[in-house]
Amino acid sequence: VQLVESGGGSVQAGGSLRLSCAGSGYTSGLDCMGWFRQVPGQGREGVATIDTHGSPSYADSVKGRFTISKDNVNNTLYLQMNNLKAEDAAQYFCAAEPGLEFCTVVVRTAYGMAFWGEGTLVTLSS
Helix, strand or coil, X not given: CEEEEECCEEEECXXXXXXXEEEECCCCCCEEXXXXXXXXXXXXXXXXXXXXXXXXXXXXXXXXXXXXXXXXXXXXXXXXXXXXXXXXXXXEEEEEEECCCCCCHHHHHHHCCCEECCCEEEEEEC
């Protein structure tokens, strides 16, 4: 399984970015996928997950600002990030748990995911 993130960059506070994650090596459909982020010196934080049925789950800190979605045909996961704040600056990681029909960000943050990408960096400028 390979996950490759893209779309990170520098954006002003209040701006938007769309992250993408291209997956390969597994059959998309029956799986949980998610976005996590990490700031140097801190633990990895769950941002959002989406389950087999397309049901999203968000961390409280991003609710109403971020939207997770996936394209099962092209094995691609997205994270639309709007109204970005300084505290959103981090390395963002895509992750997958094949074979998991249901998932939430709280549970997956605690138990982890099977496969991870290398990450894409999001920085905020004032």
